[in-house]
């Protein structure tokens with residue numbers, strides 16, 4: 001019997017569908033925690049039942065002659081009955097109670113309940129739990145900079161920096177692996193072995209669960225199931241292919257940190273790579289050999305490991321025949337199954353018109369040792385790019401180059417704007433958000449943006465045209481009230497074209513980051529405020545490497561990648577305004593959005609004038625007003641995370657990609 005997967009879900013959804021009366025945070029905490037517990041328990045029970053029934057009801061091979069298929073189908077039916085009675089016993093009630101909609105499933109996947117939880121705990125003044133929930137959410141949503149700020153704020157509020165950051169949904173195999181790598185790098189090979197072995201056990205365990213969860217109900221696009229008319233074999237084939245592909249991708253799923261799209265490259269094989277050397281270092285040559293050979297199953301041409309195999313073989317006692325030592329069994333079985341699955345998927349793709357492409361690369365699967373994102377490598381390329389080209393305009397003063405700014409691909413210039421221009425822009429920034437801007441100011445805005453673009457293109461010696469990707473004006477104003485001893489940030493540390501992952505010391509160039517941005521520039525127009533320094537940090541998002549005080553006509557520009565994490569310190573008095581510009585070398589992503597000043601488009605006094613004037617002024621299409629959504633990050637991160645000062649023009653997030 002087929003069941004709709006969005007049958008009202010009593011078990012999980014109840015707490016979320018029926019929010020408590022406004023502000024009943026205790027009830028909210030109780031319900032949210034119960035939902036999380038029940039989510040976990042459901043998963044455990046499914047896994048346990050599947051394991052139990054697989055052992056108890058093995059599938060029988062078909063025999064020959066009339067009714068040859070009956071033993072197979074009988075065993076299949078028995079297994080289904082086993083599942084049903086196992087789950088009913090442990091969960092009670094009909095199975096439909098435990099099914100939820102895709103939306104809820106995806107909320108749990110993205111750890112959204114923890115976002116509500118951190119807010120509720122803060123209201124109840126339970127700081128430690130709030131930090132825990134915030135951290136757990138943040139681990140799966142690393143681009144959520146406001147949450148990072150919340151965590152810092154909570155820690156400051158609690159007056160302790162020493163809260164252990166606990167990830168309540170930490171996945172054991174990833175944790176053990178990381179600890180293993182740490183010990184390995186510190187040459188503690190004995191301990192490293194212990195953790196890698198544990199990581200592998202946890203990996204295979206997790207792999208089994210992942211596969212079991214793939215065996216859920218068949219998925220249909222919304223209402224398509226109504227018209228679905230597959231016959232017996234077709235229906236089985238359709239459902240089975242869904243399950244198989246899902247299971248086949250567990251290798252990617254398990255190698256992917258929460259909240260990421262890209263897996264850790266070569267994740268599973270790396271365990272054996274570390275292990276082979278660690279075992280060698282502690283004198284266990286047989287095990288070293290087994291692990292080296294396990295690694296070679298995935299990378300048969302790896303010369304270093306091939307050399308190691310020869311060397312380890314030479315170290316064996318004379319009475320051991322090197323040829324008798326095989327790749328480790330766990331990996332051998334894994335690879336064998338993986339290859340069979342690949343073959344099956346490929347043949348289904350050919351024979352059944354079933355289409356399967358790698359979700360990330362768009363390629364057909366080969367042996368899935370996790371092809372990296374195609375542009376992953378480009379992070380390293382920026383190191384040797386030249387800079388120091390002419391500044392083009394006579395009055396501009398060169399202040400610091402990359403070296404003086406303690407980084408790469410950075411430059412600081414002064415006098416990019418005149419005093420008059422600063423004044424005019426500042427007044428537009430301060431008062432312009434009524435949506436009415438004198439045409440003269442719009443013209444100025446265009447001129448200075450274009451000037452900045454030309455300077456960046458020339459200084460960094462770019463050989464192809466640099467296009468605007470996005471431009472806006474942003475002001476930050478200190479809130480009145482207590483400003484003593486503030487050391488928080490007005491704009492948290494981030495990179496412009498990748499998701500900064502301070503823990504992993506990586507910057508992931510993948511959506512939702514604006515991966516197509518190549519250069520960034522900030523142009524300042526005033527200095528009559530306190531705080532508000534622009535800072536560069538290391539990848540750890542903590543160690544400040546350079547700090548710049550804005551002033552009229554000053555421009556900082558830098559490449560947009562992980563080499564340039566940056567942020568803005570809190571504005572403690574007055575208002576700080578800047579024009580932020582992002583550029584791209586890819587014409588596909590050139591700006592179609594013109595000027596978004598915080599959800600308000602700068603446009604001339606008459607809207608018909610806008611369409612008439614802008615195209616010829618700017619040479620490209622103008623979006624109609626109102627398409628610049630105001631960043632709703634605050635509503636998401638809750639009051640606890642409300643910035644200490646308000647951006648008068650909240651950062652507009654106009655994705656020029658979707659307007660092409």
Ligand SMILES: *[C@@H]1O[C@H](CO)[C@@H](O)[C@H](O)[C@H]1NC(C)=O
Nearest residue numbers: 393394395396415416417418
């Ligand atoms: C350079 O500065 C001088 C004097 O301040 C001014 O007259 C001139 O217009 C400026 N040139 C440019 C291109 O801004």
Ligand SMILES: *[C@@H]1O[C@H](CO)[C@@H](O)[C@H](O)[C@H]1NC(C)=O
Nearest residue numbers: 384385386460461462463464
């Ligand atoms: C631009 O071209 C010059 C000369 O061909 C080359 O030396 C330089 O590296 C190029 N710049 C970039 C950013 O590729």
Ligand SMILES: *[C@@H]1O[C@H](CO)[C@@H](O)[C@H](O)[C@H]1NC(C)=O
Nearest residue numbers: 400404405406545546547548
């Ligand atoms: C660069 O680093 C040096 C040494 O830490 C520091 O004195 C200097 O202020 C830094 N440069 C900037 C622009 O902050």
